[in-house]
Amino acid sequence: MPLLPTPDTSHVDYDQIYEPSEDSYLLLDTLSSDSEISFLKERFPTQNAVPIVLEVGTGSGVVLSFLTTNSSTIFGHDSVLTLGIDVSTPANKATNETISRNKPRGHYLDSLTANLVSPLRDGTVDMLVFNPPYVPTSELPILPGEEDAEGGRKLDLLELTYAGGPDGMLTTDRLLDSLEKVLSKDRGVAYILLCAQNKPEAVAERLRSGRYGEEGIRWQVEKVGSSGKKGGWEVLGIWRIWR
Amino acid sequence: MKILTTNYISCAVKACKSTSLSFPLHFQDAVLVQEEVDFKPEFITNILPRIEWEALKITAVELGFTTLPAQKPEATEEAPLDPQVLKDLHTLLLETQVTEGKLVCANCKHVYNIHQGIANFLLPNHLALPLIMITNF
Ligand SMILES: C[S@@+](CC[C@H](N)C(=O)[O-])C[C@H]1O[C@@H](n2cnc3c(N)ncnc32)[C@H](O)[C@@H]1O
Ligand SMILES: [Zn+2]
Numbered sequence: 012m013p014l015l016p017t018p019d020t021s022h023v024d025y026d027q028i029y030e031p032s033e034d035s036y037l038l039l040d041t042l043s044s045d046s047e048i049s050f051l052k053e054r055f056p057t058q059n060a061v062p063i064v065l066e067v068g069t070g071s072g073v074v075l076s077f078l079t080t081n082s083s084t085i086f087g088h089d090s091v092l093t094l095g096i097d098v099s100t101p102a103n104k105a106t107n108e109t110i111s112r113n114k115p116r117g118h119y120l121d122s123l124t125a126n127l128v129s130p131l132r133d134g135t136v137d138m139l140v141f142n143p144p145y146v147p148t149s150e151l152p153i154l155p156g157e158e159d160a161e162g163g164r165k166l167d168l169l170e171l172t173y174a175g176g177p178d179g180m181l182t183t184d185r186l187l188d189s190l191e192k193v194l195s196k197d198r199g200v201a202y203i204l205l206c207a208q209n210k211p212e213a214v215a216e217r218l219r220s221g222r223y224g225e226e227g228i229r230w231q232v233e234k235v236g237s238s239g240k241k242g243g244w245e246v247l248g249i250w251r252i253w254r
Numbered sequence: 255m256k257i258l259t260t261n262y263i264s265c266a267v268k269a270c271k272s273t274s275l276s277f278p279l280h281f282q283d284a285v286l287v288q289e290e291v292d293f294k295p296e297f298i299t300n301i302l303p304r305i306e307w308e309a310l311k312i313t314a315v316e317l318g319f320t321t322l323p324a325q326k327p328e329a330t331e332e333a334p335l336d337p338q339v340l341k342d343l344h345t346l347l348l349e350t351q352v353t354e355g356k357l358v359c360a361n362c363k364h365v366y367n368i369h370q371g372i373a374n375f376l377l378p379n380h381l382a383l384p385l386i387m388i389t390n391f
Contacts, residue, residue: 060303063262090300094259103372118297118348121259125375129266130366132277160379 015043015084018076018113023105029070029172033239034142034204034247039077041236041249042140042202048085050251054198055137057088061118062137062198067186069095069122070172072106074140079110082117095122096130098154099168126154127186128193136193139201143183147208148174151181179209184223187214190252191224200253202235207246218252230254255373258347260313261306265359266366266375275361278309281316284355284368291348298340299329301347319346 017039020031029035041047055062066075072095078085079093095106103122110119123130128139152170175182183203190201205211211234221227230252239246265276307326314322321342329335357366357373364381367374 059300061297061300063304090297092258092301092304094262098376100372100374104370107371118291120256121371121373123255123259123263123373123375125266126377129268129377130263130373130375132262132264133271135262154376156376157379 015039015077015081016113018073018080018109020071020073020076020105020109022108022112023071024101027168028099028102028105029169031071031073034145034206035070035073037236037238037247037249038074038140038142038202038204040238042074042078043081043085044236047235047251048087050200051085051138052087054200055086055091057090061090061092062086063135063195064091064093064117064138065096065128065131065136065140065193066093067096067127067139067141068143068172069097069106070099070102070142072102072109072122074142075106075119075122076109076113076115078140079115079117079119080113086117089116089118091117092120093117094120096125096128097122098124098126098171100124100155101168124155127182128189131193133192134195137195137198137200139190139194139199141183141186141201142204143186144171144173144175145179145183145204145206145209146173146175147179148176151176175209179206180214183209183214187218187223187252189224190230191226191228194254196254200251203250203252205248205250211248211250215250228254255352255368255371256348257310257313257317257350257352258301258305259373260357261304261310263375265362265364266377267359267362267364267381270359270361273361276359277306278313279357279359279366281313281352282356282358282365284317284352286317287351287353288345288349289351291344293341293344295335295337295340298343298347299335301343302326302328314346317350317352319350322346
C-alpha cells in the first residue's frame with residue numbers, strides 16, 4: 012500500500028468544523044489501498060473524459076484534498092475534476108484553504124454550500140465520497156437558514172457534523188436515495204462510511220435489492236475498508252457502491 | 255466559483271430539475287477575477303466531452319466572453335484542436351472565477367448568492383422538500 016501524505020489542516024478552526032478523526036483517516040487509507048487504486052485506475056483511465064469526483068460533507072477538506080493532491084497515485088493520472096459540498100460555509104472556506112496549501116495535482120473546482128447533492132445535475136458525478144453525520148440521535152439538527160421556520164431552534168454547526176437522527180441514518184438514507192440520479196450511468200461509484208449502529212449489513216441489503224430511490228436499481232455493494240474493532244465488532248466501515 | 259462548475263449544476267428546487275429552464279442558472283451582478291492556472295492542453299481536451307456546449311455558450315455570453323465557437327470543437331485524426339481555442343477555453347473554464355454575484359433559476363426565479371467565491375444553494379424550508387415529504391412529516 013503506498014504511503015501518501017495526510018493533508019495539513021492545521022489552519023482549520025475545530026470549534027465549528029469537524030476535526031479529522033478515525034473515520035476521516037479510514038477513508039484516506041481505504042481510498043489509497045491497493046484494491047481501490049486498481050479499481051479506480053481501471054474505471055477512470057487517462058485517455059477517457061475526465062471523471063468528476065464529488066465529496067459530500069467535506070468538513071476540513073482533508074479527504075477531498077487527499078484525493079486532489081494524490082490523484083496521480085490513486086487514479087494513475089491528474090486528469091480529474093474535484094468538487095466539494097457542505098452545508099457549512101465555514102467548512103467550504105476551510106476546504107478551499109486546505110486544498111490550496113497541499114499542492115493539488117488534480118483540478119479542484121469548488122466547494123458549494125448545499126444540502127447533499129441538491130444543486131447537481133443528474134448523471135454528473137463519477138465518484139462520490141461521503142463521511143456522513145452517522146451518530147444515532149433522536150432527531151436531525153436544523154440546517155443553516157432554517158432557524159426562523161423552526162421556531163428559534165439554534166443552529167449548531169458541530170452538531171451537524173455528527174448527528175444522524177434515528178439509527179444515525181437519516182442524512183445518509185437521503186444521500187443513498189439520490190445516487191441513482193446523481194451518479195453517471197456508465198461509471199458512477201460511491202464510497203460511503205457507515206458505523207456499526209447504522210446496521211450496515213441491512214443498508215447494503217437494501218441497496219442490493221433496489222430499495223433506495225425510485226428506479227429500484229440493484230446496486231453492487233462491497234465493504235472495502237474497516238477499522239475500530241471493539242469486542243470483535245467492527246465499528247466503522249467503508250462501503251463501495253456501484254452499478 | 256469557477257465557470258466550469260456552473261456547467262454541472264442546476265436549480266436545487268426539486269420540482270425544477272425536470273425542466274430545461276433550470277439549466278444553466280443565470281449570472282447576475284457577477285464580479286470576476288482571473289487566477290492563473292497551468293495550461294495543460296490535453297486536460298482541456300479531456301474536459302470537452304464533459305461539457306454541455308449550449309449551456310456554456312449562454313453562461314459565457316452573460317459574463318462577456320463572446321469568442322466561444324458556435325459548435326463544440328472536436329479533434330479528428332487530421333485536424334487536432336486549435337491551440338488558441340483550447341487556451342481560450344482554459345481561461346474561461348478554469349482561470350475565471352466569480353467572487354461575488356447571483357445565480358438565478360429561469361424557472362422558479364430563485365436567487366442563489368455567491369459570496370467570497372462560495373455559492374450557496376441552501377433553500378428556505380418550504381422549497382427544500384418535495385411535497386410528499388412535507389405531508390409525511
Ligand atoms: C463526519 S463530518 C466529515 C468531515 C470530513 N469529510 C472528514 O472526513 O473529516 C460530516 C460533514 O457533513 C456535513 N453535513 C452534514 N449534513 C449535511 C448535508 N445535509 N449536506 C451536506 N453536508 C452535510 C457536516 O457539516 C460535516 O462537515
Ligand atoms: Zn428553480
